[in-house]
Amino acid sequence: MATKATLRVYRGDKDGGDFKEYSVETYPGMVVLDAIHEIQANDAPDMAVRWNCKAGRCGSCSAEVNGKPKLLCMTRMTQYAEGEPITVTPMRAFPIIKDLVTDVSWNYEVAKKIPPFKPRPKEADGTWRMQQYDIDRIQEFRKCIECYLCQDVCHVIRDHDKKTSFAGPRFMIHLATLEMHPLDTVDRRDMIKEEFGVGYCNITKCCTEVCPEHITITDNAIIPLKERVADDHYDPVRWLLRKVGGGRKKEKPSPK
Ligand code: SF4
Ligand code: SF4
Ligand code: FES
Numbered sequence: 594m595a596t597k598a599t600l601r602v603y604r605g606d607k608d609g610g611d612f613k614e615y616s617v618e619t620y621p622g623m624v625v626l627d628a629i630h631e632i633q634a635n636d637a638p639d640m641a642v643r644w645n646c647k648a649g650r651c652g653s654c655s656a657e658v659n660g661k662p663k664l665l666c667m668t669r670m671t672q673y674a675e676g677e678p679i680t681v682t683p684m685r686a687f688p689i690i691k692d693l694v695t696d697v698s699w700n701y702e703v704a705k706k707i708p709p710f711k712p713r714p715k716e717a718d719g720t721w722r723m724q725q726y727d728i729d730r731i732q733e734f735r736k737c738i739e740c741y742l743c744q745d746v747c748h749v750i751r752d753h754d755k756k757t758s759f760a761g762p763r764f765m766i767h768l769a770t771l772e773m774h775p776l777d778t779v780d781r782r783d784m785i786k787e788e789f790g791v792g793y794c795n796i797t798k799c800c801t802e803v804c805p806e807h808i809t810i811t812d813n814a815i816i817p818l819k820e821r822v823a824d825d826h827y828d829p830v831r832w833l834l835r836k837v838g839g840g841r842k843k844e845k846p847s848p849k
Contacts (some may be wrong), residue, residue, distance in 0.1 A: 598679060
């Protein structure tokens with residue numbers, strides 16, 4: 594006999610809204626995005642949901658299931674207790690556009706502020722040489738699919754709305770990718786401290802827990818960035834070197 598699941602889906606826009614309940618017939622392998630598509634097909638063709646790949650690659654179906662940030666296309670219905678309603682809501686950290694779709698454009702604005710990769714000149718033989726260790730260290734950060742689930746769960750953004758002071762975990766890994774790149778020549782440490790607010794992170798690791806790509810955001814990106822900033826600003830020897838202009842190997846970004 595077919596099993597039914599109840600979904601409580603948030604319906605609304607910037608002016609407000611409420612939950613509506615839908616009953617969906619489940620099948621083996623069904624994910625929450627499938628259930629939302631069933632609802633669109635049978636009960637609510639105007640329900641808004643953003644998705645693209647249905648394979649956990651594009652990062653566009655981010656929302657919250659039972660209050661936890663999730664990719665809807667990678668969240669199996671079977672992980673929720675049978676007979677209990679499953680609540681689906683838009684990401685709470687970003688302004689709602691409609692139903693499950695949020696406006697994540699703040700993230701694009703943060704991305705634009707980060708000085709881009711600027712490699713040192715090539716060697717005399719026309720090549721660049723790097724240590725494999727340096728490549729391996731940043732490789733995991735490149736798996737990011739920009740789903741912004743880490744931004745959504747981070748209490749600095751979600752609960753304290755410090756979007757003007759803190760860039761958030763997704764951009765901490767981007768900054769770490771650039772800072773740790775063996776060829777990069779730009780020194781972003783002042784920006785990481787001041788403009789991107791690394792000090793706001795109190796290492797709760799919630800971002801790492803929700804990352805669908807299992808990037809070790811806190812331990813491998815944020816803590817090393819904090820250490821670099823602390824060394825640079827609070828180590829008395831480095832502080833003195835900075836004052837006399839000898840403490841940095843990279844260039845400061847030029848003002849825009
Ligand atoms: S570890 Fe830092 S960046 Fe990650 S969720 Fe916690 S406060 Fe936010
Ligand atoms: S770091 Fe992980 S959770 Fe954050 S945007 Fe990238 S893939 Fe998504
Ligand atoms: S639809 Fe692409 S990640 Fe879910």
